[in-house]
Amino acid sequence: MKRQRVLSGVQPTGNLHIGNYFGAIRNWVENQSNYDNFFCVVDLHAITVPHNPQTLAEDTYTIAALYLACGIDLEYATIFVQSHVSAHSELAWLLNCITPLNWLERMIQFKEKAVKQGENVSVGLLDYPVLMAADILLYEADKVPVGEDQKQHLELTRDIAARLNDKFGNKDEQILKIPAPLISKEGARVMSLTDGTSKMSKSDPADLSRINLLDSPELIQKKIKRCKTDPVKGLTFDDPERPECNNLLTLYGLFSGKSKAEVAAECEEMGWGQFKPLLTDTAIAALKPIQEKYQQIREEKGYLDSVLHSGKEKAQTVANQTLLRVKNALGYLPPL
Ligand code: AMP
């Protein structure tokens, strides 16, 4: 039987943090052998907010290398760069013209980012979810593994695909496949180290708010030492008054591989003075193999380029077929 297709991506804006890892990439790795996977570095999305042209290319390499370091296996997955496959931009344009403006104005992430940007909101920021829909629909993805924050974008993708099928397809033949989100319960929403009520995010100006996958042991120690806690004795999950406590226990479970019940039993009598060094050691040990593999990949000259080159070739073949199908359905004169 043909394996189902998975597509997902991360933006090359700086480093990856443990929210990206537990919310997305770890799940890609765990399930990869069951699917035919496409993982892209979504560099076109990275310029929807002001970006630095001096670091974009390097950041793109970093994310691709981190995919491999986290355990993505080229036997099961194609890794490529979004801007290398021009079908993404082209399909985004076609989808733009069938997407009602008010669908985009409703997007929570747009509203949040627009507030942060102030005066400087680009059309690209509003259009971001349409480009994301193009990413997914080009590969006829069955499943899209993402963190909780992307759920609304997935629903929009489904709505756009259904609308295009409805307007331009016929009953026997759908033009675009309708994808489904794949959101794991654990790690779907890792919270900031400095505020347990807001999501850990690359765009938070405070680096102390997140643990990056490539942070040194000393830095991880410092960040956990400084992270926000509370004065209550004993550590428990799910107390709405203690969001930081819930987040840190969850992280300990994720890093150690222990279940919620095991963590709850182990930590119920602990104070922060005992828990923080435990969390620190566990985090450092869990990230060490990823960091070592990352260094190895970056040192091997030419390797990443060859991965991304063959990724582009494979991705292009699949994407161009879908693009052609959509153009035909929309009635375009084929290239002469
Ligand atoms: P981004 O950093 O926005 O490119 O996000 C890449 C992936 O990481 C997406 O699948 C997000 O849903 C996921 N993600 C980002 N931040 C978090 C977080 N704090 N907790 C869980 N998943 C996250």
Ligand code: TRP
């Ligand atoms: N919007 C996603 C995020 O910020 C990144 C992304 C772009 C993506 N295109 C995608 C995720 C396609 C999954 C599938 O996390």
